[in-house]
Amino acid sequence: MNELRPSEGRVSQRDRPNLPETHYVANSIYTDPGAFDAEQEHIFRRVWLFVCHESEVANPGDFRTTSVAGAPIVVCRDTQSTVRAFYNVCRHRGAQVVREEAGSAKSFRCFYHLWVYGLDGHLQAYPLPEGYKPETGFCARDFGLQEVRVESVHGLVFVCPDPQAAPLAEYLRPEVVDALAGPLGSQPLEVFHFHRVRLKANWKLWRDNSDEFYHNPLHHANRDSGPGNVRSDVQPRWRIYRHGHHIFGDPARTNMNYQAGGIAGLDEYPFPTAAKGGSMMVRIFPDFLLSLRSNVVRIDRMVPIAPGLTLVEHRGLGLAGDAPEVRARRLESHNYFWGPAGWNLAEDIQAVELQQVMLESGVLPWGLWARDADSPGNTGDENSRDFYRVWTARTGIQANDGPGILDNGSDR
Amino acid sequence: MVRTSHLIDEERWDEWGSVLSEGFVYELCAYSTELRKEMSWLVLRGREQLLARLAQLSHHHRDMATRLHLVTPVDVTQVDERATAVSNFSVFRTTAAGDTTLYVVGRYHDELVRAGSQWLFGRRTVRLHTRIMDGAAGHLPI
Numbered sequence: 001m002n003e004l005r006p007s008e009g010r011v012s013q014r015d016r017p018n019l020p021e022t023h024y025v026a027n028s029i030y031t032d033p034g035a036f037d038a039e040q041e042h043i044f045r046r047v048w049l050f051v052c053h054e055s056e057v058a059n060p061g062d063f064r065t066t067s068v069a070g071a072p073i074v075v076c077r078d079t080q081s082t083v084r085a086f087y088n089v090c091r092h093r094g095a096q097v098v099r100e101e102a103g104s105a106k107s108f109r110c111f112y113h114l115w116v117y118g119l120d121g122h123l124q125a126y127p128l129p130e131g132y133k134p135e136t137g138f139c140a141r142d143f144g145l146q147e148v149r150v151e152s153v154h155g156l157v158f159v160c161p162d163p164q165a166a167p168l169a170e171y172l173r174p175e176v177v178d179a180l181a182g183p184l185g186s187q188p189l190e191v192f193h194f195h196r197v198r199l200k201a202n203w204k205l206w207r208d209n210s211d212e213f214y215h216n217p218l219h220h221a222n223r224d225s226g227p228g229n230v231r232s233d234v235q236p237r238w239r240i241y242r243h244g245h246h247i248f249g250d251p252a253r254t255n256m257n258y259q260a261g262g263i264a265g266l267d268e269y270p271f272p273t274a275a276k277g278g279s280m281m282v283r284i285f286p287d288f289l290l291s292l293r294s295n296v297v298r299i300d301r302m303v304p305i306a307p308g309l310t311l312v313e314h315r316g317l318g319l320a321g322d323a324p325e326v327r328a329r330r331l332e333s334h335n336y337f338w339g340p341a342g343w344n345l346a347e348d349i350q351a352v353e354l355q356q357v358m359l360e361s362g363v364l365p366w367g368l369w370a371r372d373a374d375s376p377g378n379t380g381d382e383n384s385r386d387f388y389r390v391w392t393a394r395t396g397i398q399a400n401d402g403p404g405i406l407d408n409g410s411d412r
Numbered sequence: 413m414v415r416t417s418h419l420i421d422e423e424r425w426d427e428w429g430s431v432l433s434e435g436f437v438y439e440l441c442a443y444s445t446e447l448r449k450e451m452s453w454l455v456l457r458g459r460e461q462l463l464a465r466l467a468q469l470s471h472h473h474r475d476m477a478t479r480l481h482l483v484t485p486v487d488v489t490q491v492d493e494r495a496t497a498v499s500n501f502s503v504f505r506t507t508a509a510g511d512t513t514l515y516v517v518g519r520y521h522d523e524l525v526r527a528g529s530q531w532l533f534g535r536r537t538v539r540l541h542t543r544i545m546d547g548a549a550g551h552l553p554i
Contacts, residue, residue, distance in 0.1 A: 101445045194446045196544045341440055341454040346550035347473045
């Protein structure tokens with residue numbers, strides 16, 4: 001470990017860092033309600049957001065409920081096998097129409113006044129129809145469920161609340177679509193694991209944790225990702241694409257050493273186009289985090305609730321129709337790292353939640369993203385710098401100024 | 413069953429190990445209403461694998477809070493040298509500062525085998541009802 005050089009008392013933690021503006025952020029972006037509101041309005045209501053995998057609505061009539069930017073959503077597969085999405089709100093008096101997390105239905109009936117909607121969202125029936133007089137202008141076809149834009153790529157279902165937004169493929173960029181094609185698009189997949197964590201932290205801290213590898217060999221000591229266990233001859237860098245999407249690694253190349261991590265064999269039965277020990281990370285702005293480790297895929301999405309509270313959804317994916325012994329190995333691999341009782345997930349949650357507590361104290365106005373792209377062990381921060389560049393462009397808030405930074409007593 | 417919970421709460425792993433059969437299986441599972449499927453969250457096969465995992469705890473950043481199990485009376489069915497036991501449980505988590513929250517609730521399905529004068533756990537299936545997890549207590553057995 002390098003020795004620290006004395007600062008000669010010139011730089012306090014409250015001083016703006018003497019670094020390029022891209023190399024630090026104001027920590028108020030993690031705690032400020034105004035920043036949170038700006039994110040909801042200018043990011044989560046404007047871009048394509050992953051909501052589920054197509055296998056979660058595999059058959060006509062299957063549905064799945066979720067929320068996007070605070071709005072309740074139901075995703076379903078209609079009678080023509082088309083995936084559709086609607087705001088899950090009855091057009092009559094605003095009750096929640098579909099109350100289950102998932103299921104299969106021929107139609108959706110609101111439990112309050114029993115208005116019935118088809119899988120295409122149209123209002124099919126409503127009790128005592130004679131009470132609505134045509135001369136008032138009431139027309140049933142005006143009161144279907146409000147549809148939300150939905151598109152899929154390689155089985156990943158995205159919705160976009162903004163009717164003016166560009167199509168999904170344009171938003172994702174060809175490089176991202178192509179990178180997902182092999183592992184996710186060449187064979188049917190299915191989700192075998194789903195759980196949520198009520199994370200007492202800002203959603204961006206979870207994203208940050210997933211994006212920076214600096215903590216991997218340090219925080220997660222003695223694991224496959226620990227020092228010396230990443231193959232030294234493989235040093236991929238984050239590939240950065242427009243709109244804030246990032247890709248790391250190549251699943252076809254072995255870049256993790258499970259043997260050295262003491263977990264040899266945990267990488268058996270690799271995903272399509274992946275090698276044993278191969279890995280890939282895909283980050284789709286703002287909250288989609290995909291990690292492929294040889295034989296298993298993890299996808300996180302985030303539902304921000306408040307500046308310091310996030311519901312993180314964790315999914316584990318395997319191949320549909322896996323033989324029992326193959327699924328067992330994928331499950332073992334998933335649970336070892338990422339399951340609710342896995343080693344890595346719990347450690348990351350601890351770190352991020354403690355970060356939030358400290359940041360909310362306001363004693364540290366600035367956080368660093370100052371590591372060079374060529375840092376050893378893939379520990380550079382160039383992807384996080386790009387994330388906050390896009391975040392700034394979307395929210396209109398300078399990430400390195402942040403809201404309320406002057407109120408925090410900065411002497412810039 | 414209650415004594416076992418005390419051993420887990422107090423992290424007296426060796427003593428816990430002494431009431432487990434050599435082939436003891438520990439499984440943490442839950443039913444996902446979102447996927448409409450059973451999920452297995454952790455399977456440890458064999459007492460040695462369980463104890464080896466617990467021995468690794470000190471190498472990891474672990475939850476600093478203490479935990480307390482509350483276990484309901486047990487429904488036991490005995491057939492010869494084997495028995496099954498079903499009980500409900502809740503686990504509370506208390507931070508070093510003394511703040512207590514409910515962590516998880518669920519049901520134990522235990523299989524016991526007689527070994528001489530002693531009953532040993534042959535299998536414990538922890539069926540969680542809680543699926544939205546608070547915080548990071550995941551390293552410790554429930």
